Amino acid sequence: xxxxxxxxxxxxxxxxxxxxxxxxxxxxxxxxGKELGVRAAYTFxxxxxxxFFQNHDLTNDLAVYGYTTSYFFAFAVFxxxxxxxxxxxxxxxxxxxxxxxxxxxxxxxxxxxxxFPVPERWTHAETGAILLSDRWSSALIEFVRPISGLDNCxxxxxxxxxxxxxxxxxxxxxxxxxxxxxxxxxxxxSTFVLxxxxxPDIAAGIAVxxxxxxxxxxVDAALARxxxxxxxxxx
Numbered sequence: 637x638x639x640x641x642x643x644x645x646x647x648x649x650x651x652x653x654x655x656x657x658x659x660x661x662x663x664x665x666x667x668x669g670k671e672l673g674v675r676a677a678y679t680f681x682x683x684x685x686x687x688f689f690q691n692h693d694l695t696n697d698l699a700v701y702g703y704t705t706s707y708f709f710a711f712a713v714f715x716x717x718x719x720x721x722x723x724x725x726x727x728x729x730x731x732x733x734x735x736x737x738x739x740x741x742x743x744x745x746x747x748x749x750x751x752f753p754v755p756e757r758w759t760h761a762e763t764g765a766i767l768l769s770d771r772w773s774s775a776l777i778e779f780v781r782p783i784s785g786l787d788n789c790x791x792x793x794x795x796x797x798x799x800x801x802x803x804x805x806x807x808x809x810x811x812x813x814x815x816x817x818x819x820x821x822x823x824x825x826s827t828f829v830l831x832x833x834x835x836p837d838i839a840a841g842i843a844v845x846x847x848x849x850x851x852x853x854x855v856d857a858a859l860a861r862x863x864x865x866x867x868x869x870x871x
Contacts (some may be wrong), residue, residue, distance in 0.1 A: 641728045645735035649719075652742045653783065660785045663750065673753040673787050677760045680834040689757075689765040692831060703826035704769040708776050711794060711823050714816070718801045721810055729856070730808045736852035737800045744844050745791055753787035758831040765831035791840030792833045798823045799845025807849070 722730040748754075758767040769776050784793070802820040805813040824841075827833040833841075 639728075641732055642723060645728070645732045648735040649738050652739050656742060657783050659746070659749070660783055660788065663753070663785055663788075670753065670787070672751075673755050676752060676754045676790070677757075677834070678762075680754070680836050681760065681763060684835050687764060688828075689763050689831060692765050692768065695768055695829075699829065700768055700771050703822075703829045704772050704776065706819075706822045706826040707769065707794065707830055707832070708780070710819060711798065714819050714823065715797065715801060718805060718810075718816065721812065722804070722808065725808075730804060733849075733852045733856050734800070734804060736855050737804070737848040738797065740851050740855075741793070741796050741800060741844055741848040744848065745788075745793060745796065748790050748840075749785065749788040752790060753785075754790035754834070754837065755787045756789050756832050757834050759786065763831075767832070768830040789833060790837045791844045792824075792827055792837040793841065794827050795824050795833070795838050795841025796845035796848065799842050800849055803846065803849050 719731070719734060722734050725731065756767075757763055758765045767774075767777060798820045802813075802816050805816040810816065824838060828835070828838060
């Protein structure tokens with residue numbers, strides 16, 4: 637049974653990525669809510685109250701390559717590593733909760749992607765931000781663009797998924813939880829430093845990540861109770 641649960645959990649995660657790919661493609665073609673997204677960008681800039689990105693193009697190479705590595709590479713390695721840690725646990729509970737949290741995260745974020753399409757910060761000329769990773773290679777952002785729409789900025793999925801992984805590492809008592817926290821904080825910071833996300837994106841991403849883990853735990857507990865009740869009834 638645990639192996640079957642792990643397979644189902646893996647299929648749930650894969651389904652989320654497939655649906656996200658299709659949604660991003662359809663949304664890009666339709667161009668829904670562009671005007672609302674632009675107004676949101678102006679509002680976010682006003683909310684932040686200051687310009688963090690004067691002379692953004694002069695950022696030193698260490699920050700450029702370090703934060704680009706965090707955003708594009710460390711995030712993927714971190715996600716796969718934590719998924720593997722949870723997969724290896726014999727009962728499969730943490731891996732199952734992870735899959736549920738990822739699915740809930742996407743369901744909570746999807747309405748904002750569709751109806752509140754906030755553009756990435758670097759596209760807003762008045763902020764002075766550039767897409768800092770382009771100083772390394774513009775191919776990096778193009779590689780992830782099919783699953784990361786230009787106006788799917790709010791809430792930050794990089795942030796919400798990172799929060800899920802870090803929070804679950806602590807809840808599961810993982811030996812690598814301190815490392816997970818350090819890597820997670822760097823990834824979240826990279827979304828801002830690179831000129832991709834607004835501060836409200838990050839705040840919303842943190843909230844969505846926490847809510848996703850909480851709801852995933854509740855759903856998993858309810859499913860476990862139903863399984864036990866069904867087994868008892870069958871006996």
